[in-house]
Amino acid sequence: MTTLKSKLREDLNTAIKARDELRSSTLRLTLTAITQEEVSGKEKRELSDEEIIKVISREAKKRREAADAFAQGDRPEQAEREKAEGEILAVYLPRQLDDEELNLIVAQAVEEAKAAGAEGPRAMGQVMKIVNPKVAGLAEGGRVAAAVKKILAG
Numbered sequence: 001m002t003t004l005k006s007k008l009r010e011d012l013n014t015a016i017k018a019r020d021e022l023r024s025s026t027l028r029l030t031l032t033a034i035t036q037e038e039v040s041g042k043e044k045r046e047l048s049d050e051e052i053i054k055v056i057s058r059e060a061k062k063r064r065e066a067a068d069a070f071a072q073g074d075r076p077e078q079a080e081r082e083k084a085e086g087e088i089l090a091v092y093l094p095r096q097l098d099d100e101e102l103n104l105i106v107a108q109a110v111e112e113a114k115a116a117g118a119e120g121p122r123a124m125g126q127v128m129k130i131v132n133p134k135v136a137g138l139a140e141g142g143r144v145a146a147a148v149k150k151i152l153a154g
Contacts, residue, residue, distance in 0.1 A: 003049060004049045004052045004053070004092065005031075005034060005047070005049075005052055007092075008027055008030060008031055008034075008052075008092065009031065011023070011027055012024060012027040012028060012031065015027060022081070022084055022085065022088070023088055025085075026085045026088045026089065027088070029059070030055070030056060030059050030089065033055050033058075033059055034047060034052055034055050037051070037055050050137075053092075053093060053094065053137055054137070056089055056092050056093055057093055057137065059089055060086050060089040060090060060093065061140070063082045063083070063085045063086035063089065064082075064083075064086050066078075066082040067079045067080075067082035067083045067086065070082060093137075094137055094138060095138070096138060096139060096140075097135060097138045097139045099147075102135065102139050102143065102144065102147050103147055103151070105131060105134055105135060106127070106131055106144070106147045106148050106151050107151055109127050109130035109131040109134070109148075110123070110127055110148070110151050110152060112130055113126045113127045113130060123152060124145075124148055124149065124152060127148050127152065128144070128145070128148060131144055131148065132144070
């Protein structure tokens with residue numbers, strides 16, 4: 001068993017013993033999502049820590065989107081719960097890049113793309129190909145795309 005998955009299970013047991021309903025339900029749902037990912041496809045397999053991080057980040061993104069939807073639908077208590085679940089999952093994710101670090105990486109990628117002959121807004125695809133491997137798991141795709149558009153626009 002991978003170390004991250006075993007940590008999730010240990011934390012789930014601790015939350016159950018402490019009768020922490022929010023944490024235990026969040027970790028249960030996350031472990032279920034990991035198990036579903038393991039058994040999807042033709043053969044059952046054990047996920048690596050990197051793959052588990054992708055599953056956790058997908059689950060955290062679902063929580064953020066649900067919190068926004070509940071807030072827009074005038075259901076603040078549900079929005080708060082979704083935000084709290086997202087915060088619980090954030091503990092298991094790598095630290096996200098702040099805007100300054102992200103902009104620096106994007107600026108370097110834009111320079112590389114310009115050196116390869118890409119110019120203006122049409123260079124976005126080439127820049128994204130350079131940036132995505134560098135920021136994988138460290139920044140959300142929407143933030144990365146917005147930063148690339150901003151720098152390409154001038």
